Amino acid sequence: MKLNQLVAAGLMASSASFANAAVSDSEFVVEDIKVIGLQRVALGAALTYLPVQVGDRLNSFRITQAIRSLYSSTHFERVEILRDGSTLVVKVAERPTISNIIFEGNDDIKDEQLQESLDGNGVRIGEPLDKTVLTSIENGLKDFFYSIGKYNADVSAIVTPLPRNRVDLKLLFEEGDAAEIQQINIVGNSVFSDEELMKDLELQFDTPWWDFLSETRYQQQTLQGDMETLRSHYMDRGYLRFNIDSTQVSMTPEKDGIYIALNVNEGEQYTVSDVELVGDLLGNEEYIRLVLPINVGELYNQAEVTYTEEFISKYLGRFGYAYPTVTTVPEINDEDKTVKLTLSVDPGKRIYVRRINFEGNTVTSDSVLRQNVNQMEGTWLSNTSLETSKASLSRLTYMEEVEFETTRLPGLDDQVDVDFNVKEQPSGSFNAGIGYGDRTKLSLQAGIQQNNFLGTGKQVGLNVSTVSYQRSAQITYNDPYFTIDGISLGGTIGYSEFDGSDFNVIQYNSKRWSVGANIGYPINEVNRINFGLTYSSVELYNTGYYEQTEQFYNQFRDATDPEAPINYDSYQASVAWSRSTLNRGLFPTAGSSQRASLSVTTPNSDVNYFKAVLDTKFYFPLSRDTRWTVLARLRLGYGNGYGETNGNEQILPFTENFTAGGADTLRGFENNTVGPRGIIRGNTNSIVGPDGQVYPGGSATDGISISRRSLGGNAMALGGLELIVPTPFVDAEYDNSVRTSMFIDVGNVWDTEFDYDKYKDLTQYSTNSGGLIDYSDWTQYRSSAGISVQWISPMGPMVFSFSRAIQEREGDDAKFFTFNIGQTF
Incomplete structure (x- = not known):
């Protein structure tokens, strides 16, 4: 091939000038185009980037355009344009x-x-x-x-x-090692000491070894934040003219140490001489003026000014003015050191919601989500309704994250769409447990719980248990959206066979079946009240002899056949109040929840008793991202009988007693072992049973034996503190499914009807379960401390706890490690 003309292209700008110089006097008409070097790019695609066609007259300017166009396609690393007679030859090297x-x-x-x-x-x-x-x-x-x-x-x-x-x-x-801050100097401060100013800064130096939260590694963004913190410290105390004149950051020759110097000009304090409101306040000027935190005669406070602007904006946002402009204009008088503040308010147009959209919900239907949204389509936009809607959605146990944003519609300055973006988490759980003990041996249990059945928000559960101490089956159903007003309807059907001797409680066997229904009414966004009615039929047999249970047995025992099973029916009415301001349904980190319930058997029941329970939790975030949070919790319970049956005063059935010990009550103690123990009264002729307990063998009663097993009590007080911390080696994005905490548990279960004076002077035959203590004394508390890791796995919630008993009583069964699958949080 004879090459009559060559234009070589490196970079686009340089190749263009080279082309102009080479062909300035040699134009020609293109009769054919050839492209050489194509591998991945199709010929047709390459020609679309070439602004030259057959029949065009080509000159240096057109060559420059062609080269630039080919490079702009981003497909080519090198471009050469050659001429062979009237044929234009494009030689390219594609980018790899x-x-x-x-x-x-x-x-x-x-x-x-x-x-x-x-x-x-x-x-x-x-x-x-x-x-x-x-x-x-x-x-x-x-x-x-x-x-x-x-x-x-x-x-x-x-x-x-x-x-x-x-x-x-x-x-x-x-990456190498980060430079540590060797020293931070604040120069020019006289009103506040270095120590007072430094304590609010995130960057620190020369910190003690135990202060592992301090940031001693230099970060430019953190320094900028600390400068704003320093500025706010002065501005919030009246130093309106405060300024950071300069900042010097220098490093050691080895680049492993940083010295920071902040040169400040404090200025003087200013007081507020007047506060004026101007603009359109929608007729609410009087109310806004009453709640303003800024008072004439007080020191200027930048935080209060910012809060005032935000408050007015949010207040107007309640009435649909979602994009107001609130500006504070200060008029500074340097002579008398005062400042007049003028708050200019422009509410803008009232904004209406055209449509509410949901994204991210692959299982839950839109209709279920809309049941929890207070903001309505077609009405004005209310920031209060949006925040309330977000909180309601976040408290659903099958929602991991909920966010929303408003999108202004093109060409419409008074309408928006609200887009909720949700992230779902597993709503079902496979509940399972496995354990081994010297008395319980191998135990297994299984169940299925679905809190968002087929995406309808309905709760359906089937639990079957075949552990050593119990065989049971239960079906549960609850529709939280039975009506459009948020009235819920649910019910349960259950059957169980129970062996107390394998449950770490006193010896007895029972069969129970029950059926119940409940209905719930929302009071407002955070409060709810529920009513329920449950019928149950109980059969007790193979009962042991214990002082505390005889009073209950005597109500039903057949004098002619004292070993016959005991049967009783009950109708239990209940009312419960619940309140929740938690930020999430599972693994919350802020807010609180309370639940108080009262259940009473009706007078036509064979047993007459009541039970009241209060459960409350408070979450106090320690950091802005809420990854460090303190949880304080308290659970109180009390129950007793009312009325008489066959001349016997009614008491709380011991089968309804409160128990403690285990993962969800007192970690560090064996399940259900904390609290009053069974007392057996007998004499020297008493018989020792196969379980090591002493049973009466004669009529004399000159001594007692304390059971190794717990009886439970009619009163309960449990509490604790937990420090929720970031889980080591786990990214922050998994905080909603993995939680680590350090805890202290404390509490007790006691019997308010127990008469200690009746037994304290009697001889104790056996002390292998600890001596007799006053089971009516609520101060006989237990406590433990440890670490817990919780994980919402595909099988359901898992809990791993390592704990050590701090305060225990004689005969208690401490337990260092507990593991549960399907534990309720």
């Missing part, structure tokens, strides 16, 4: 295709974050590689490391050629 992207050595930046950054620069697998952007990516990553104090960091982009014009791209990181 990225076959794989590898990150190595990165600790401070996650792979996902790096890939997002590369995506923003068009660097992704399957796309052509533009090597010119690699340098800017390297420099950008280095700048990031420098901003967090890693001045020895290095980032290298390594490109490895592969067959078929493909490459592997590896980003190799050498």
